[in-house]
Amino acid sequence: MDEKTLDEPPVEYAQPAASRTTAAHHSARSRSHRSGSNLHRVSRRLVLAIALSISLLVLILVIIFSTVHIGGLVNENDALKTELAQVRLELSQTGPELEQARKIVSEVTKGRLPHLLDLVPDKVLEVNTLYIKNIVFSVLNQNGTKNYEYKLVMENSTPRTVHPTARIFVFDRYGVQIGSAEVASRAGLDPGESRSQSSVIDRFIDEEPHYFYVSTLPAGKQSGTTQ
Numbered sequence: 155m156d157e158k159t160l161d162e163p164p165v166e167y168a169q170p171a172a173s174r175t176t177a178a179h180h181s182a183r184s185r186s187h188r189s190g191s192n193l194h195r196v197s198r199r200l201v202l203a204i205a206l207s208i209s210l211l212v213l214i215l216v217i218i219f220s221t222v223h224i225g226g227l228v229n230e231n232d233a234l235k236t237e238l239a240q241v242r243l244e245l246s247q248t249g250p251e252l253e254q255a256r257k258i259v260s261e262v263t264k265g266r267l268p269h270l271l272d273l274v275p276d277k278v279l280e281v282n283t284l285y286i287k288n289i290v291f292s293v294l295n296q297n298g299t300k301n302y303e304y305k306l307v308m309e310n311s312t313p314r315t316v317h318p319t320a321r322i323f324v325f326d327r328y329g330v331q332i333g334s335a336e337v338a339s340r341a342g343l344d345p346g347e348s349r350s351q352s353s354v355i356d357r358f359i360d361e362e363p364h365y366f367y368v369s370t371l372p373a374g375k376q377s378g379t380t381q
Contacts, residue, residue: 270325270365275302284370285310285318287348291366294354302363304335305352310343317342320370324355324363333357 271279275293282288287309294301302324310316320337333355343349355363 269367270329271367273324273363273366279366281368283368285316285343286320286368286370289322289366289368291355291363300362302333302355302357303352304355305350306337306368307348307350308337308343309348310345313345315342315344318370320368322355323367323369324357325365325367326359326361327364329365330359330361332359332361332363 287307290305292303322335324333
């Protein structure tokens with residue numbers, strides 16, 4: 155080995171400065187990217203945790219409100235049941251008294267006007283007076299107004315032809331006349347013949363009829379006087 159070779163400094167196998175700088179930059183960017191990713195994940199978790207907490211809080215508030223509301227409805231329902239039971243008890247106690255009062259009124263009315271008959275709708279009511287066999291009253295609801303229709307069966311049980319006329323009077327529960335109707339035979343009734351006629355009672359007082367009375371007169375006499 156010659157002296158020239160011994161005097162030369164050893165060659166260092168190192169990377170160039172530019173390469174080291176680039177590597178440092180790549181390393182820094184890599185650390186920054188990892189740091190940003192970690193921060194992003196932490197932020198998302200924090201947002202989810204906050205949203206979950208808010209949802210849980212809202213759910214708890216809804217449950218509390220629903221429980222209070224349902225409790226109020228239950229108490230209100232119990233109060234209504236108690237009130238209904240009290241009303242039923244009062245009705246059960248006053249029902250017989252009311253029925254007794256109605257009977258007393260009916261007896262007084264019929265005692266004062268003994269010729270009155272009970273008006274029962276949709277029932278064949280036997281009259282069996284001169285030329286009148288029976289009558290049926292029906293309740294008609296027209297445009298929210300009650301009208302009382304009658305169907306009167308006239309019968310001739312005499313040996314001669316007659317032209318009867320009838321008056322129908324209706325009364326309220328206290329025996330006050332509230333309406334009437336007049337029935338005139340359009341054609342003569344032969345012996346043994348029967349015929350029915352129907353129309354509506356003319357009520358001049360808007361009360362419910364409870365009693366009725368039918369008077370009949372032969373043709374040729376003025377109607378309007380009860381007999």
